[in-house]
Amino acid sequence: MVTPPKGDYSSVPINDEGRRAADTWDPAKDETAGNQCKPYGAAAIMRMPGRVHITWEGDTTLRVDTDAGMQTRLLQFGEPKPPTGERPWQGHSAASWDGTGGPGRGSLKVVTTYMRPGYLRKNGVPYSENADMTEYFDRHTDYRVEWFTVTTIIEDSKYLTQPFITSTHFRREPDGSKWNPSPCETTRR
Numbered sequence: 001m002v003t004p005p006k007g008d009y010s011s012v013p014i015n016d017e018g019r020r021a022a023d024t025w026d027p028a029k030d031e032t033a034g035n036q037c038k039p040y041g042a043a044a045i046m047r048m049p050g051r052v053h054i055t056w057e058g059d060t061t062l063r064v065d066t067d068a069g070m071q072t073r074l075l076q077f078g079e080p081k082p083p084t085g086e087r088p089w090q091g092h093s094a095a096s097w098d099g100t101g102g103p104g105r106g107s108l109k110v111v112t113t114y115m116r117p118g119y120l121r122k123n124g125v126p127y128s129e130n131a132d133m134t135e136y137f138d139r140h141t142d143y144r145v146e147w148f149t150v151t152t153i154i155e156d157s158k159y160l161t162q163p164f165i166t167s168t169h170f171r172r173e174p175d176g177s178k179w180n181p182s183p184c185e186t187t188r189r
Contacts, residue, residue, distance in 0.1 A: 004121060004122075006025055008121075009022055012120060013160050013164055014160060015161045018126055018159030018160065024124075026124075027186035031186045036184040037069060039069075039118065039121070039122040040066075040068065040118070040184045041089040041115055041116060041117075042091040042093070043115060043152075046135070046150045046152060047152070047166060051066070051179055051180075052065065052067075053065045053067075053176065060076060060077045061076050061077070062075040069182070069183065070182065072090065075094075076094055076095060077094075083113075083114040087115060090115070091114050091133070092114040094110070094112075095109065097109070107136040107138050108138075110135040111132070112133040112135070117131075127159060130157070130158055131155065131156035132156075133152060133153065133154050133155075134155075137149075145172070146171070147169055147170065147172065149167055149169050150167065151165070151167045
C-alpha cells in the first residue's frame, strides 16, 4: 500500500482547518519531535496494512496487537478505570457486546476516547485529541474462510465536517508465521 501524497484527502470529510493542517504536514518534523507513531494511533491503526493478533489479557480485557507500528490496543469490558495522565496513541477503549445472545454474539462494540492527536492517513490528514471513535467488530465466514470486519466511525468537530466511516477486513490465518512486527515510521516523499 502506498502512502497518498501530501494534500490527498479524498473521501475524508475534512473541513478547512483540517485541510490547513494536512497541507502543512512534514514527516521530518514528526520524526525530529519523536512523533513517528502519529499515523499509528487508534483512529487509523486498523486501516494500516498488516496483521493483528488478538488475545485475552485477563477476564475483562481483549488485547489487540498490530504488527504495523507495533501498537497494542486494550479493549476493556465492564467498568474500565477512567484514563489519567498523558493521552496514549491507542486512547481508552470501552468494549461491550452489541446485539442479542450475550457475550460473543452480535458485534463487538468499542468506543475509544482520550486519544493523543494523530493522523487518519499516513500523509498527515489529522484527527484531534477531542476525536471519538466507535468501532464494530464482526466475525463471519465466507467460502469456509474466517474473517472479521471492523467498521470504524470517527467523529471530530475540530477537523471533520461529518463522521468519517471506514471498514477494514481481516482474514484469519492458520498460524503466526507471517507475523512481522515493525516499528512506527514516518513516510518521506
